[in-house]
Amino acid sequence: MFTTEFLDLPALDTAHGTVSLPGSKSISNRVLLLAALSQGTTVIHDLLDSDDTRVMLAALRQLGCRIAPDAVVPGQAIEVTGIGGQLPADAAATLFLGNAGTAMRPLTAALAVLGGSFEMTGVPRMYERPIGDLVDALRQLGCRIAYLGNEGFPPLKIGRPDFSRFGQAPIQVRGDVSSQFLTSLLMALPLQAGSRDIVIEVVGELISRPYIHITLELLARFGIAVKNENWQRFVIPAGSRYRSPGEIHVEADASSASYFIALGAIATGMADTADADNATGRKSIRILGVGRDSIQGDIRFVEAARAMGAQVESGPNWLQVARGEPGQGWPLKAIDLDCNHIPDAAMTLAVMALYADGTTTLRNIASWRVKETDRIAAMAIELRKLGATVEEGPDYIRITPPASRADWKAASIHTYDDHRVAMCFSLAAFNPAKLPVRIEDPKCVAKTFPDYFEALFSVCQTERERIPVICIDGPTASGKGTIAAEVARALGYQLLDSGALYRITGLAASRAGLALDESNEETIAEMALDMPVRFDAQQRVWLGDEDISLAIRSEQAGMNASRVSALPAVRSALVDLQLAFQTLPGLVADGRDMGTVIFPHAPLKVYLSASAQCRAERRYKQLISKGISANISTLLADLEARDARDMQRATAPLKPAEDALLLDSSELTIEQVVAQVLSWWQERQPFGRA
Numbered sequence: 001m002f003t004t005e006f007l008d009l010p011a012l013d014t015a016h017g018t019v020s021l022p023g024s025k026s027i028s029n030r031v032l033l034l035a036a037l038s039q040g041t042t043v044i045h046d047l048l049d050s051d052d053t054r055v056m057l058a059a060l061r062q063l064g065c066r067i068a069p070d071a072v073v074p075g076q077a078i079e080v081t082g083i084g085g086q087l088p089a090d091a092a093a094t095l096f097l098g099n100a101g102t103a104m105r106p107l108t109a110a111l112a113v114l115g116g117s118f119e120m121t122g123v124p125r126m127y128e129r130p131i132g133d134l135v136d137a138l139r140q141l142g143c144r145i146a147y148l149g150n151e152g153f154p155p156l157k158i159g160r161p162d163f164s165r166f167g168q169a170p171i172q173v174r175g176d177v178s179s180q181f182l183t184s185l186l187m188a189l190p191l192q193a194g195s196r197d198i199v200i201e202v203v204g205e206l207i208s209r210p211y212i213h214i215t216l217e218l219l220a221r222f223g224i225a226v227k228n229e230n231w232q233r234f235v236i237p238a239g240s241r242y243r244s245p246g247e248i249h250v251e252a253d254a255s256s257a258s259y260f261i262a263l264g265a266i267a268t269g270m271a272d273t274a275d276a277d278n279a280t281g282r283k284s285i286r287i288l289g290v291g292r293d294s295i296q297g298d299i300r301f302v303e304a305a306r307a308m309g310a311q312v313e314s315g316p317n318w319l320q321v322a323r324g325e326p327g328q329g330w331p332l333k334a335i336d337l338d339c340n341h342i343p344d345a346a347m348t349l350a351v352m353a354l355y356a357d358g359t360t361t362l363r364n365i366a367s368w369r370v371k372e373t374d375r376i377a378a379m380a381i382e383l384r385k386l387g388a389t390v391e392e393g394p395d396y397i398r399i400t401p402p403a404s405r406a407d408w409k410a411a412s413i414h415t416y417d418d419h420r421v422a423m424c425f426s427l428a429a430f431n432p433a434k435l436p437v438r439i440e441d442p443k444c445v446a447k448t449f450p451d452y453f454e455a456l457f458s459v460c461q462t463e464r465e466r467i468p469v470i471c472i473d474g475p476t477a478s479g480k481g482t483i484a485a486e487v488a489r490a491l492g493y494q495l496l497d498s499g500a501l502y503r504i505t506g507l508a509a510s511r512a513g514l515a516l517d518e519s520n521e522e523t524i525a526e527m528a529l530d531m532p533v534r535f536d537a538q539q540r541v542w543l544g545d546e547d548i549s550l551a552i553r554s555e556q557a558g559m560n561a562s563r564v565s566a567l568p569a570v571r572s573a574l575v576d577l578q579l580a581f582q583t584l585p586g587l588v589a590d591g592r593d594m595g596t597v598i599f600p601h602a603p604l605k606v607y608l609s610a611s612a613q614c615r616a617e618r619r620y621k622q623l624i625s626k627g628i629s630a631n632i633s634t635l636l637a638d639l640e641a642r643d644a645r646d647m648q649r650a651t652a653p654l655k656p657a658e659d660a661l662l663l664d665s666s667e668l669t670i671e672q673v674v675a676q677v678l679s680w681w682q683e684r685q686p687f688g689r690a
């Protein structure tokens with residue numbers, strides 16, 4: 001997951017490949033609650049691991065459910081042992097439910113019916129999301145719920161219910177603010193249906209109806225057969241009792257699929273038709289885990305995408321999407337659509353509208369205003385930043401794309417702690433003006449799809465020149481490794497420690513018993529080409545399965561690196577390897593010839609230096625702190641000898657690139673140096689400029 005302050009997406013061109021999507025949030029949280037209310041153990045496969053499911057899991061644990069393992073492990077099922085429809089008489093807890101509507105609302109209903117002493121809390125935005133209609137419905141039964149803040153909103157205090165006056169009258173619930181209120185009643189009231197039918201009546205329009213379908217489907221799997229009378233009355237039959245199905249699989253998330261369906265519809269296909277993987281002769285996006293047989297209503301996003309021009313094929317649990325042919329499906333066709341049935345995925349249509357041939361209107365989306373943020377307002381503001389003309393109404397949004405390529409603007413997209421805003425605006429990176437897009441606070445995708453951007457980058461391509469590289473060159477011990485790692489961390493970029501490549505080559509060659517000189521130049525070069533090198537986010541260096549971070553940091557390894565790096569055949573063998581690190585979303589490359597030789601077109605080159613005395617002292621402190629004994633004057637002499645060798649070698653000698661910015665760090669802290677590099681980088685960005 002990208003935890004950076006912002007994530008800059010370079011302009012993207014093509015997309016093809018396969019994505020396996022994470023589990024459905026709506027299914028995951030329902031299954032967890034249903035398993036918790038059942039007797040016995042439910043084995044859940046492919047559960048979503050995200051903020052929304054984590055708050056649900058934590059709450060269920062607090063309520064006494066046994067859940068193993070402790071955290072969701074990819075590829076491993078999770079086992080939930082339920083409470084069998086009962087809580088201890090003295091059950092009490094304060095539950096934190098973040099901003100998860102699918103946790104707050106259903107848990108409120110279940111706990112209000114089970115009874116105890118509970119406080120239902122969440123993030124500040126949760127306290128602006130209505131729950132009054134659900135509380136009103138639960139009070140009809142005799143549930144005791146009090147508002148701890150504003151009337152009609154969480155936080156809530158739940159007590160013991162008094163069902164003595166709960167008669168035969170149907171429970172009435174409004175359906176026009178959120179379908180989650182009805183879902184919550186449908187999942188909680190089977191706990192009270194021992195000896196009588198329970199009837200729930202929807203008052204007014206029922207919005208987001210397909211989510212009720214998910215609820216009914218899953219209730220059926222847990223042994224509750226609700227009678228659906230035309231989406232207006234729901235009867236939970238007397239004698240209903242939760243029974244674990246034993247084992248259950250969570251489908252991939254159909255709302256998350258919308259970003260990749262849109263991607264397939266917008267991105268250019270591959271020119272290579274011989275290698276094409278669908279009937280249109282274009283490369284396309286294949287989405288695994290959700291398809292034609294999905295129980296999720298958002299699968300109907302496919303119809304909307306088709307109406308706009310996307311070419312979509314589907315199977316039971318897969319989708320394949322390609323952009324339409326010019327004039328047929330591209331540019332996309334503007335649509336006018338009632339989106340009440342796909343409230344979440346419809347946000348993706350709003351960004352697709354930027355690529356349409358006219359004005360797109362999305363209607364009947366009033367519920368957008370009470371979700372993670374006021375989504376109608378947020379979408380309007382952010383789409384305008386990109387150059388679109390947007391009209392918003394109480395329950396609709398109308399989007400006209402930028403009139404021409406020149407009308408597109410580079411924008412920094414504010415994301416309002418709304419995962420869907422972050423995800424759908426990433427698609428703006430395909431703009432015809434080839435402008436980058438900044439996504440602020442990218443970690444907000446953690447609500448439902450923590451690795452969204454990783455998944456996006458895994459199927460997107462762009463011209464190499466558009467993938468930014470920041471070069472940080474300089475002499476030994478100038479601190480460039482630390483600075484490069486910090487800059488890469490701040491920007492969410494890949495990191496290339498090119499010096500380490502030479503160290504690794506030196507290590508591998510000396511382990512192979514080769515003298516590090518011209519006599520072995522070709523052998524060492526061949527060996528270098530095959531090295532399975534990897535740098536990880538913790539700045540560890542791997543050679544195959546071996547963590548060689550320490551082995552390559554010794555002074556000896558440094559000297560060996562300097563020796564092999566003077567061999568031209570070795571340098572050229574490592575060039576391709578270094579270029580391969582230039583991947584999305586960008587690269588910070590640290591070394592001696594990054595700006596001069598390897599990435600001569602890099603948009604920012606920094607030449608980092610410090611006095612020899614200062615570098616020797618830093619190196620001394622570093623070695624001592626690692627328990628390695630050292631002597632300053634020897635270090636200084638070595639360092640000067642190495643400077644001389646690095647600067648005088650015939651191939652790629654150490655020197656600042658002509659367009660490098662010089663930075664002397666002798667008197668600066670690490671933070672100051674990092675801040676300077678980031679500020680130079682920021683100055684080169686088009687975001688936010690008038």
Ligand SMILES: O=C(O)C1=C[C@@H](OP(=O)(O)O)[C@@H](O)[C@H](O)C1
Pocket residue numbers: 025026027101102177178179180183207208211343344367
């Ligand atoms: O029941 C569910 O799982 C959901 C219902 C929908 O909410 P509303 O019913 O409030 O529209 C949807 O937006 C939300 O993401 C998930």
Ligand SMILES: C=C(OP(=O)(O)O)C(=O)O
Pocket residue numbers: 099100101102344371372420448
């Ligand atoms: C509205 C959403 O979430 P919640 O489940 O919190 O209502 C959403 O995921 O878009």
